[in-house]
Amino acid sequence: MAKEFVKDITSMDEDFAQWYTDVVTKADLIDYSSVRGSMIIRPYGYALWENIKNELDHRIKETGHENVYMPLFIPESLLQKEKDHIEGFAPEVAWVTHGGSEELTERWCVRPTSEVLFCEHYKNIIHSYRDLPKLYNQWANVVRWEKTTRPFLRTLEFLWQEGHTCHATDEEAHDETKRMLEVYADVCENILAIPVIKGQKTEKEKFAGAKFTYTIESLMHDGKALQSGTSHHLGDGFAKAFGIQFTDQAGNLQYVQQTSWGFTTRIIGAMIMVHGDDRGLVMPPKVAPTQVMIVPIAQHKEGVLDFAYELKDRLSKSVRVEIDASDKKPGWKFNEYEMKGIPLRLEVGPKDIEKGQVILARRDTGEKIIVSMEELDEKLNQILDDIQKNIFQKASKHREERTSIASNLDHLKNNLETKPGFVKAMWCGNRECEDKVKEETGATSRCMPFEQEAVSDKCVCCGVTANQMVYWAKAY
């Protein structure tokens, strides 16, 4: 019976990739265009991004940062100033060679990230310790010339915020790197209901040009990991390349210590793959563009639509509520808004009006709840809170079930095959072992978690003494 309604969505277990594509298109989050690898973010998808953006922007401002806007283009010579950085990004940038009919004397790339633009600006405006810290952020589009792309997860162009800060000391920069990772973790866990592992990237996986990179990693329904936000301590590498110096309180010239950190539309992909099910999307109430959808029952009967619209007006003071009063059948509407992941459906028909009640249907559990009109406002908020908590717990439980321990390579490989997910295993710190794990198992080091455990005393790969625990996983 359920199957009948959701015939358009491939089952998750059958083909997870196809399920994902079905969901993002049929739930009207995105559309494709003739621009390869780019997506059209449709009203429902963009409203979701606006809600996520507002939550994050608020926190970015609250922690003392200011928004700015940098140019879209970067002249090739500017991009080349920091060596590791250009090496990391050159293969994947789009190059502008002509303006109108004229060929440019120097190629410009479309920003893949804006470190070098911020650095050039910082050199102009930072002179004394009084000018520090500088805590800037920008909301922007960036471009990376990816070969294979998937909506939200890997697109040629994506939307993000990138924070760029300058500090007087290494310690302050370190604190900032940590602070912003915590902000990202807060948004993931408390707003998007996505549990994350916080940790540090290995040298191999760190950002091009960084001293080190902190990351939050989350686990999708299919057992693959997704990097959900990164925060980089840049040290003074960029400062030296760009000559960003300040006079400290003692009168000495010093290089600034920098950080950068970013959070992207990719997180929408994570949200979909963490909470979704065979019926479609499941939106966390805190970011759901519509939290409650009113579906009038027997709406042709006198008084039903008036009642439903009045109810909508009343509820709109405390929740994001919509009504579908179209002439489509209730069954179609139920299916449609379940597919779109709207947390609560509110049914109201002649009998309910008579009894002074409505019926609520939870998207996460399918449970139907009869609520009296008097209690409705209070109950709605209570249930939305409960849904938010429930889907977080569900995701946490799934991650727990999909997290295993391995003490050697065979063990690791076996775990990844039988129960795809995170595998905790020790690592000696050598790049060779990291490479070999990837080669043999397809898993990459996701992070060295801040919360370490000695799950063994030997490297999972070479067997020498090791005291670093790493989360390994196949990843998006």
Place this chain on the structure above:
Amino acid sequence: MAKEFVKDITSMDEDFAQWYTDVVTKADLIDYSSVRGSMIIRPYGYALWENIKNELDHRIKETGHENVYMPLFIPESLLQKEKDHIEGFAPEVAWVTHGGSEELTERWCVRPTSEVLFCEHYKNIIHSYRDLPKLYNQWANVVRWEKTTRPFLRTLEFLWQEGHTCHATDEEAHDETKRMLEVYADVCENILAIPVIKGQKTEKEKFAGAKFTYTIESLMHDGKALQSGTSHHLGDGFAKAFGIQFTDQAGNLQYVQQTSWGFTTRIIGAMIMVHGDDRGLVMPPKVAPTQVMIVPIAQHKEGVLDFAYELKDRLSKSVRVEIDASDKKPGWKFNEYEMKGIPLRLEVGPKDIEKGQVILARRDTGEKIIVSMEELDEKLNQILDDIQKNIFQKASKHREERTSIASNLDHLKNNLETKPGFVKAMWCGNRECEDKVKEETGATSRCMPFEQEAVSDKCVCCGVTANQMVYWAKAY
């Protein structure tokens, strides 16, 4: 004495262009970079843009529009689908020819505007009259390869919103075109305190591909006009080029009627040039990032800073207030925040605390007002409202003084020389006359205002009978 404080800003009458450049850079709105023609929008400038954007976004949503996001790039073949459109934009687009090290098989331009992307999408999603109207908007960056650029006024890249809508009938599209022009006029007049003339562009000046273009035109301090927002009725030209059709209620296949409308960071340039003076910026209170700046007097004396900070906390509930407790001299601070155009300065020192009062200084009039602590919250809002009204009236008066009437070409030329501003004059409707006016006087037709007056009965250029009144002006 005044001069001493503002020695860094060129006087407006001496060199208006230099005054403008001084203001945008010294008031920390923008900085230059090595990216020719692009600007860095600094925190103060970006906070201003965020306030403008919020006011407009709110109105766009209130009128039933939904935000979306389209790709940054447009393949050349897609741009070429509508002939007038490509002719209008081809000379000024940036071309991407390489992705990483690979040459593209087809060039992509960076969007100069997104009509063609919206059209391609609309063709996909519109099928029936039930799908109409589609009321979409996007906030985005766009690029036009300008040769000469000036911060905000004409930049290679700028930020804007672009609305794109589809309707079942010509009349509905016409109403929409008008509605959005009114929204722009509302934001200009009631939020930015910039009086505007509403009207229609001539055929020569209309948008490439439009049926007609509505515009709002404002007058700068130096008597030059600035196009402040445009709304285009696209008719079915794009619909035919892209095949956007729907089945109407009678079952017939029809082309949609479209509109597009845009409002850009350019308006910040207008705001500066309408309200600014020799001391620098004058921010309209409704968009000022900081509405009240507290400057503690004799702040080393016991209790002053504590008092000032407590005051700030209290006031921050009703106004956007900051405090400068740095060890710079009050005189420096007065000058700095006047230059930055902060509507109200609040001075508080030991004597004021004793007397239970503060001193307010208005940026627009220079007036100083003593206010008791009890009345302060109420007074602040009252004075901010008054400043908002006063600068609008001042700008209206200036425009009135700078608007004249001409009945022939010599007259028109003479008016533009002796009293630069708007000149109202009749036009026969011929392109030749419009071209000749520009050639001989440097003025362009700004618009055919909705409010017509018969200031004469003959064309200002050829002398034949004419019943169309046009606003002429030199323009940015």
